Amino acid sequence: xxxxxxxxxxxxxxxxxxxxxxxxxxxxxxxxxxxxxxxxxxxxxxxxxxxxxxxxxxxxxxxxxxxxxxxxxxxxxxxxxxxxxxxxxxxxxxxxxxxxxxxxxxxxxxxxxxxxxxxxxxxxxxxxxxxxxxxxxxxxxxxxxxxxxxxxxxxxxxxxxxxxxxxxxxxxxx
Numbered sequence: 001x002x003x004x005x006x007x008x009x010x011x012x013x014x015x016x017x018x019x020x021x022x023x024x025x026x027x028x029x030x031x032x033x034x035x036x037x038x039x040x041x042x043x044x045x046x047x048x049x050x051x052x053x054x055x056x057x058x059x060x061x062x063x064x065x066x067x068x069x070x071x072x073x074x075x076x077x078x079x080x081x082x083x084x085x086x087x088x089x090x091x092x093x094x095x096x097x098x099x100x101x102x103x104x105x106x107x108x109x110x111x112x113x114x115x116x117x118x119x120x121x122x123x124x125x126x127x128x129x130x131x132x133x134x135x136x137x138x139x140x141x142x143x144x145x146x147x148x149x150x151x152x153x154x155x156x157x158x159x160x161x162x163x164x165x166x167x168x169x170x171x172x173x174x
Contacts, residue, residue: 007095007104007114010066014106017062020053024156028053042162044155056107057162060091063104064152067095074104077124078148078166079131088135091166094123103127110134124174147172 004010020030023039028051040055045062048054054062060076067074074095081088093104101123103115111130117123124147131137132145150169153162 004066004070006070007067007072007102010063010070011104011106011112011114014059014062016052017048017059017106018053019055019107019109021055021058022047022051022053026051037159040159042153042155042157047155054107056091059107060093061152061155063093063106067093067104072097075149076151077127077172078150078163078169079127080146080148080163080166081131081135081137082144082146088131088137089163090127090131092127094120096120108134121174124172128174147174 004013018030020028021036021040022028022043024041026047029035030053042061043051043054043058045065048058048062064076072095074093076091076093079090079092090108092108095102095104101117101120103117103123103126105111105113105115115123115126117126128145128147148166148169149172150166153165157165
């Protein structure tokens with residue numbers, strides 16, 4: 001990854017990563033949720049690079065590794081809407097540079113890119129609004145939407161354990 005000198009290089013580098021997931025045996029699944037809840041495990045950054053596939057959870061962990069190597073001031077966030085029928089969620093990375101805040105997004109294709117904001121509040125509010133629109137949560141009860149700032153999880157966590165890890169992070173109010 002020597003060719004990655006900045007966040008723009010990283011965004012270009014990630015173009016080779018597809019949205020999908022791996023199970024504990026490193027079997028790859030593209031564009032399918034069949035078996036996801038039971039078989040998914042959080043991939044290591046090395047597995048994402050090798051298999052060229054990852055969910056937002058997996059891609060954020062690869063981004064975390066590279067942002068750390070670049071010496072950037074960043075945080076990772078887990079946004080979740082608790083609905084009785086389905087869980088809507090997304091992970092993403094935000095960083096601060098030159099007194100501005102940036103949402104670094106690769107996995108969520110409609111919003112792929114580096115988005116600039118004047119404050120962290122503006123960034124989180126924008127991601128929340130896009131999340132609400134994308135998931136057609138027009139009448140969502142904001143009491144059921146949570147944003148957690150979370151630390152690095154262990155690789156190979158089950159989906160349930162990954163959620164628990166993120167939910168043990170800092171609850172961010174916006």
